[in-house]
Amino acid sequence: MDNSLLDFEKPINELEDKLQDMKELASRNNVDVSEAVVELEKRIQDLKVSTFENLTRWQRVQLSRHADRPYTLDYIYEITDDFIELHGDRNFADDKAMVGGFGTINGQTFMMIGQQKGRNTKQRQMRNFGMANPEGYRKALRLMKLAEKFNKPIITFIDTPGAFPGLEAEERGQGEAIARNLKEMFMLKVPVICVIIGEGASGGALGIGIGDSVLMLENTWYSVISPESCSSILWRSWEYKEQAAEALRLTAEDMTSFGLVDRIVDEPLGGAHTDPRTTAKTVKEVILDEFEKLNALNPHERINLRIEKFSNMGVFQEPVSK
Incomplete structure (x- = not known):
């Protein structure tokens, strides 16, 4: 078996x-x-x-991590007619956990950026399990600014267990790099489409997740924390990860009901890994559909709608003084 x-x-x-x-x-x-x-x-x-x-929420988390599930480069090479990868943040290094470059879909050039995991031990080490360092987020921002300069729309593919939490990453400004990406992505003049294709964990996902249209594949998750980490904090053990997943309400359906995600992308019965080509075809169709709607707006409208959408997220209450 x-x-x-x-x-x-x-x-x-x-x-x-x-x-x-x-x-x-x-x-x-x-x-x-x-x-x-x-x-x-x-x-x-x-x-x-x-x-x-x-499926339970925990089972969807498991599917999002399936070893055979397509990763960022799998989607890029499947949906583009050509792809030219660009490297480096022009400051420190080229982070292999974050990939990006120009690709063409049906004659339209897009800047494509995303976290990339590895298939085997050697690749996972090289890609740092899809956990980007600050230079990865700075590379992503450099490529976004390049796309804006040449008036090319941006697609980001989100699939990470989180930004790399190592001491060296913090020393090089992990928090600042992600925060700067959040600020700059709000003000990009070109259309931005974000697609969660696997794990969408914490600021690591959000660092390339500010878009006009945020999409989630059917069997993915998006949350401030993973079920295991949540379980270890609340119960001092990873054994309660299933209960944590239910409490976090992190699935595509949950995110759509909260208004945090705009659209769910269907997967083949059994998950994306059972038929990657069909999944990529569906992703391509949805991206082109969303781009057509976004491209009809002028940059000023898009920026205002983007800011308004994210500003309306969340719930708060003000105490009533007696």
Whole structure:
């Protein structure tokens, strides 16, 4: 059995293996098992639907971290006709956890920026598990300003467990780098579309998350803290991560209901990793649809709407004096 399978995927995988064995046996022995195959295929489909339509919040967090889930560069190379990666923050270093460059979709050039994770141990170390240092956020801002200079729209792909919390990152101004990105992104004159494709954790996600249109794939999460970290703070243990995920209300549906995200992007049944190409095609269509609407506005309108949207987020109460 595939080691990358999640617990709730295993019953489906067992039936799929059984189906494959049945087909191979029928082929070798020249036996007609078409009725049994149809019946088993229906059982598999029904189980998939019942499983993935009733996922808990923690299960969606697990799906967002699936080892086979497409990452930023997978989407970029799939949806663009060409892509030229740009490097460095022109100040300290080139952060491999943050990638970006110009790419063309249906004749329109976009600046594409996002966090990039690794597939194996060596890649994960090089990409620092998708956790950017300050130079990563400064590179992202440099590329955004470059896009603004040439009047090119911006797409950001968000997928990070958080900004790198190491001592050296703090010494180089991690907080300042993210804060500057927040300020500058509000004032960008070009359309900005943000897509959460996996994990959207804390300021690490928000550092490239200020956009005119903020999208979330169906099985992703967006929160100020991960369920594990929340559990360790509240219960002094990671064992309560499932309860923490429920309390945080961090799924795409939750974020949309709170008005923090503008649109949910559907994934294939079973998650983006089951059919990355179809997922990328859907992401491409939604991006182009959002861009068409945003491009119809003038820069002044877009900036005002962007500021208004984020200013209206959250709830507060003022105490009534007696």
